[in-house]
Amino acid sequence: MRPMLLLGLAVALLAVLASLLPIYGQHVFILVALYGAVALAWNVLGGMAGQMSLGHALFVGAGAYVSTVLYLNFAVSPWVGLVVAAMVGGALGAGVGYTVFRCKLSGVYFALVTLAVAEMALHIVSNVAVLGGANGLAIPSRPDFANFQFHSKLGFCYAALGVLAVVSAVSLAIHRSRLGYVLLAIRENERSAAALGIDVVQGKVIAAAISGALAALVGPIYANYVLFIDPESVLGLPLSIDALLFAFIGGLGSLFGPLLGAVVLVPLTELLRGLLAGRLAGIHLIVYGVILILVMRLAPRGLWGLLSDAIARRPK
Amino acid sequence: MDLLPLLPQALADGLLLGGVYAIVAVGLTMTFGVLRIVNFAHGDFLAIGLYLTYLGATLLGLDPYLSLFLVLPLVTLAAAFTYKLLIAPVILAPEHNQIVVTLGLSLVLQNAMLAFFTADLHAIPSVLSGNVLRFGNVFVQAAALIASAVSIALCLGLYWFLRSTELGRLIRAAAQDRDAALLCGVNVDRMYLLAFCIGVGSLGLVAPLIAPFNYVSPGVGSNFTLTAFIVVVLGSMGNFVGALVGGFIVGIVEAVGGLVTGGSINFIITYAIFILFLLLKPEGLLGGRRL
Numbered sequence: 251m252r253p254m255l256l257l258g259l260a261v262a263l264l265a266v267l268a269s270l271l272p273i274y275g276q277h278v279f280i281l282v283a284l285y286g287a288v289a290l291a292w293n294v295l296g297g298m299a300g301q302m303s304l305g306h307a308l309f310v311g312a313g314a315y316v317s318t319v320l321y322l323n324f325a326v327s328p329w330v331g332l333v334v335a336a337m338v339g340g341a342l343g344a345g346v347g348y349t350v351f352r353c354k355l356s357g358v359y360f361a362l363v364t365l366a367v368a369e370m371a372l373h374i375v376s377n378v379a380v381l382g383g384a385n386g387l388a389i390p391s392r393p394d395f396a397n398f399q400f401h402s403k404l405g406f407c408y409a410a411l412g413v414l415a416v417v418s419a420v421s422l423a424i425h426r427s428r429l430g431y432v433l434l435a436i437r438e439n440e441r442s443a444a445a446l447g448i449d450v451v452q453g454k455v456i457a458a459a460i461s462g463a464l465a466a467l468v469g470p471i472y473a474n475y476v477l478f479i480d481p482e483s484v485l486g487l488p489l490s491i492d493a494l495l496f497a498f499i500g501g502l503g504s505l506f507g508p509l510l511g512a513v514v515l516v517p518l519t520e521l522l523r524g525l526l527a528g529r530l531a532g533i534h535l536i537v538y539g540v541i542l543i544l545v546m547r548l549a550p551r552g553l554w555g556l557l558s559d560a561i562a563r564r565p566k
Numbered sequence: 567m568d569l570l571p572l573l574p575q576a577l578a579d580g581l582l583l584g585g586v587y588a589i590v591a592v593g594l595t596m597t598f599g600v601l602r603i604v605n606f607a608h609g610d611f612l613a614i615g616l617y618l619t620y621l622g623a624t625l626l627g628l629d630p631y632l633s634l635f636l637v638l639p640l641v642t643l644a645a646a647f648t649y650k651l652l653i654a655p656v657i658l659a660p661e662h663n664q665i666v667v668t669l670g671l672s673l674v675l676q677n678a679m680l681a682f683f684t685a686d687l688h689a690i691p692s693v694l695s696g697n698v699l700r701f702g703n704v705f706v707q708a709a710a711l712i713a714s715a716v717s718i719a720l721c722l723g724l725y726w727f728l729r730s731t732e733l734g735r736l737i738r739a740a741a742q743d744r745d746a747a748l749l750c751g752v753n754v755d756r757m758y759l760l761a762f763c764i765g766v767g768s769l770g771l772v773a774p775l776i777a778p779f780n781y782v783s784p785g786v787g788s789n790f791t792l793t794a795f796i797v798v799v800l801g802s803m804g805n806f807v808g809a810l811v812g813g814f815i816v817g818i819v820e821a822v823g824g825l826v827t828g829g830s831i832n833f834i835i836t837y838a839i840f841i842l843f844l845l846l847k848p849e850g851l852l853g854g855r856r857l
Contacts, residue, residue, distance in 0.1 A: 300662075349845060353846075353848070359848055361665060363844050363845070365792075366837045366841050366844070367841060369792070370834055370838065370841070373833045374834055377831055491673070494666070495669075498666050502662070530681045531680055531684075532680040533677065535673050536673070536678055539670040539674035540670070540674060542667075542669070542670035543671065546656065547656075550659075
């Protein structure tokens with residue numbers, strides 16, 4: 251259980267770090283933690299099981315909408331909403347996974363199905379009045395612990411860090427469990443895995459369910475932090491691409507590579523935004539695209555691979 | 567409200583839209599069928615073509631139909647560079663890496679256009695803009711008719727090229743079995759380059775033609791990419807006739823669906839059809855026959 255202990259220690263250190271940051275630093279901290287959590291959740295299915303999803307916004311969006319609608323219409327505390335969101339995300343992941351994997355779709359076909367399901371969800375939500383339609387839903391600002399709205403940014407830092415810790419712990423647990431080896435076998439060679447007696451479909455469905463549940467945890471926190479959600483921001487294709495991007499740049503399939511991707515890229519985005527002062531919208535996405543292509547060409551194992559190579563090469 | 571009288575109009579709109587979808591999808595199916603690479607930046611080259619047409623109109627005062635002679639070579643050139651710099655190095659890489667490279671390219675292109683041209687919508691006027699033909703109760707834009715007719719002709723022309731010319735035969739050989747083609751002395755890399763230039767370059771022909779009745783914005787490409795994927799899957803990946811049939815189906819579903827349901831509900835129908843096809847018949851309507 252030493253890795254879990256280390257994880258706990260890291261989380262405690264980060265909690266102390268968050269309290270020392272200035273307000274803007276705390277904002278970046280929250281963004282890094284949330285994006286990192288989405289990327290890690292994506293990695294369970296995309297990296298560990300090798301099934302590349304282009305629709306993880308579906309789970310984040312489902313989580314955000316579930317908790318927000320429960321809170322606005324039924325006065326259910328977002329704390330409960332968080333649990334319901336995870337269950338809905340897990341069910342969606344299992345449902346999509348079961349339907350798709352049973353039909354033996356993989357590779358680019360899987361990517362296209364997930365993309366289409368997420369886009370369809372976006373258009374459905376845009377047309378349903380109870381969900382605010384294309385205008386989205388605003389959450390009235392009532393700072394209270396029970397409302398999942400905190401008086402300071404530090405509260406949200408801890409909330410985001412908490413979700414990141416949960417996602418990290420689950421990733422770590424999978425990595426060291428039988429399931430982790432099952433997923434690895436499926437990723438490396440599906441036929442050999444099946445020949446060894448592994449239920450390939452079951453393994454992938456479980457990965458999709460866990461991945462969906464973890465991604466859905468991020469939705470409610472984002473919604474209560476920003477106090478506004480609309481289909482484009484939580485269900486849109488850009489969010490799905492972000493999840494994949496951080497995972498690929500950070501290091502696909504490695505345990506914490508996707509988090510590293512978010513740790514490097516999100517502050518870079520904020521820095522660029524500050525430097526350019528709002529001119530040249532979308533410049534950070536150009537940088538992402540270039541880094542993504544360079545990483546694919548020069549370091550297919552991502553930043554995490556570069557880092558571990560550098561450590562391994564260090565003279566002892 | 568009685569919608570029946572409007573149905574012929576919607577059908578006509580759908581057919582015209584379908585012709586354009588078909589040619590965009592034919593380019594995608596060509597790059598997929600020959601190179602086995604799924605190009606997520608496909609539609610962005612169409613957007614580049616539209617912006618070049620826009621520049622031709624604003625800087626040089628060219629009518630879209632004239633700037634065609636500028637846009638077609640430029641987009642083809644861009645395709646050639648893209649192949650050499652980005653696609654060729656990953657041609658044997660795992661599928662994940664190929665998808666991610668084209669996704670990265672799409673991010674760069676889309677946001678470069680956003681940075682240069684801002685998110686404003688632009689219309690590109692032409693001598694034919696506002697020229698409307700009337701067939702009974704059906705009104706048709708002349709420019710849309712031309713675009714659709716040229717698109718269909720181009721689809722059939724490319725089909726003939728691949729089927730009946732020596733060069734087409736070489737491309738098909740490279741598509742069917744890379745190693746066997748190499749052993750027979752086919753310059754596979756050259757054929758890949760050619761196929762990519764035709765597949766993407768054809769967008770340089772489509773862009774000026776649809777410019778008179780379309781707006782230009784940095785995001786227009788990704789809409790076309792998604793639609794092209796739907797069309798290609800409907801009509802079977804790598805199948806030209808399939809792309810043509812799929813294009814008309816999607817065009818009509820969008821136009822008639824928009825008439826019946828209004829709003830963006832018709833997109834839900836299109837995506838639902840797409841998902842059902844992927845699940846139940848991933849080989850598409852016309853089966854997996856490649857090129």
